[in-house]
Amino acid sequence: MEHDSRLTDDGEAERSTIEQDESKHLAEKLAMLEQQLEAADTRLRQTAERKATLEEEKRSSAAADAEARRKVEQQVSAHEGTIAELRQQLGVVSKRQEHSKGGPAAEDLAALQRENRLMTSAWYELSSRLQHNGVSLGRRRHEPKSWIGRQRALVGPSTGLDIEFKTSDDVTLRGWLYTPVNAEGKKLPCLVMAHGLTCLKEMDLELFAEYFIARLPMACLIYDNRCFGASDGQPRAEVNPFLQRSDYSDAITFAQLSPEINPDKIGMWGTSYSGGHVLWVGSVDRRVKAVLSQGPLVSGWENTTRSVRPDFVHHFLKMFQDDRHARAQGHEPTRIPAVVPDPMQPAAMPSPDNYHFFTAWEKKSDWKNEITLKGVELVRSYDPAVNIHRISPTPLLMTGADNDVLTPTDLALAVYGQALEPKQLHIVPGGHFDVYDGPNLEKNAGCQAEFLKRTLCA
Structure with missing residues (x-):
């Protein structure tokens, strides 16, 4: 009996312990559930607050859009009113012209016609920018979307004439002379323009020229560098910077002797x-009245040091020597690719952004992916900015991108600091090629046009 009693007591104690454990476990689980519920309530409250905030922001944004639309409509109305007034004046002048051939009335008519075209072009530029910002005016949807397309369609085609001229060493260079519409009989300021390493004039130089002549009473002379494109010169694909800068001075001479050009108002434009x-020619040729340098190479040695891996330098030096020996023995110059998809392969410009830019143009132009080894060798020895302090008092504008790795931004900025007044610096976001197209193109070209207006066209 006593044994049975002990067994019963032990069983009850065990059950009591189990019940206590279960009770404790349930209490802990309940506490955890309460914490989870509290956290869920907090998240729900935060979500509700966020929703309310978003709704308030949406209402504020709608109000801001409405205000922006109102201002836009006011601007558009002002532009349309101006255009209507100009057209009315055109009608009056046209009637005068019927009674007087030539003379002041004809000049007034031409001026008003140009002003009318420019005002119309301005309306479309405003429309494009507003559409880019999400405000649609819903007019003229059939017009070209790009600003240069609208410009060509509305301001009228430019008169890009084929030209050619001889250099001091009797090489014929060829290009185009752009003049504004209705520029006959006027002596125009002229901007002499050439492209960068291995580039052709067709590679968007005409965009800058057309932009300038549509906004300013000036001409632009564009030409292919010797040994490239339509220009003569042997060996082909050879870039000799010392001859190229001499060619700039010869182009200036050609412009000065052209009947359309004011010989006392010649500017220079160069890129890369x-x-x-x-920078060099502007420091020594005092015929130059304005210098525009875009994304310039300012030190060939520093540029090469950054773009060519140190363990590749010895290989390149050996290639330079072998090429010199081959030339001395009458062999063809050695050529290498200008760009390559694999940066481990030898090339003049081995970075990926160079490859993408140039191969895109290779498909739609006569650009060839080659450069002589001597041209690459000459880059290392080229130091064009050494005289930048001597450009003054000629006005200087340097433009570029804030993340240029082809002609590094910091090198250009350091050299710009050595230039004397008058000078101006304009930097846009992006890399080396972002100044040629996309949203930066108009910012870049617009700044250059304003500079030309204040200097060359003043």
């Missing part, structure tokens, strides 16, 4: 490699 050329 030629951006360095204009």
Whole structure:
């Protein structure tokens, strides 16, 4: 009996312990559930607050859009009113012209017609920018979308004439002379323009020229560098910076002797490699009245040091020597690719952004992916900015991108600091090629046009 009693007591104690454990476990689980519920309530409250905030922001944004639309409509109305007034004046002048051939009335008519075209062009530029910002005016949807397309369609085609001229060493260079519409009989300021390393004039130089002549009473002379494109010169694909900068001065001479050009108002424009050329020529050729240097190469040695891996340098030096020996023995110059998809392969410009830019143009132009080894060797020895302090008092504008790795931004900025007044610096976001197209093109070209207006066209 006593044994049975002990067994019963032990069983009850065990059950009591189990019940206590279960009770404790349930209490802990309940506490955890309460915490989870509290956290869920907090998240729900935060979500509700966020929803309310978003709704308030949406209402504020709608109000801001409405205000922006109201201002836009006011601007559009003002533009349309101006255009209507100009057209009315055109009608009056046209009637005068019927009674008087030529003379002041004809000049007034031409001026008003040009002003009318420019005002119309301005309306479309405003429309494009507003549409880009999400405000649609819903007019003229059939017009070209790009600003240069609208410009060509509305301001009228430019008169790009084929030209050619001889250099001091009797090489024929060929290009185009752009003049504004209705520029007959006027002596125009002229901007002499050439492209960068291995580039052709067709590679968007005409966009800058057309932009300038549509906004300013000036001409633009564009030409292919010797040994490239339509220009003569042997060996082909050879880039000699010392001859190229001499060619700039010969182009200036040609412009001065052209009947359309004011010989006392010649400016220079260069980009990348030629951006360095204009720094040199602008410092020694006092016929130049304005210098525009875009993304310039300012130190060939520093540029090469950054773009060529140190363990590749010895190989390149050996290639330079072998090429010199081959030339001395009458063999053809050695050529290498200008760009390559694999940066481990030898090339003049081995970075990926170079490859993408140039191969795109290879498909739609006569650009060839080659450069002589001597041209690459000469880059290392080229130091075009050494005289930048001597450009003054000629006005200088240097433009570029804030993340240029082809002609490094910091090198250009350091050299710009050595230039004397008058000078101006304009930097846009992006890389080396972002100044040629996309949203930066108009910012870049617009700044250059304003500079030309204040200097060359003043």
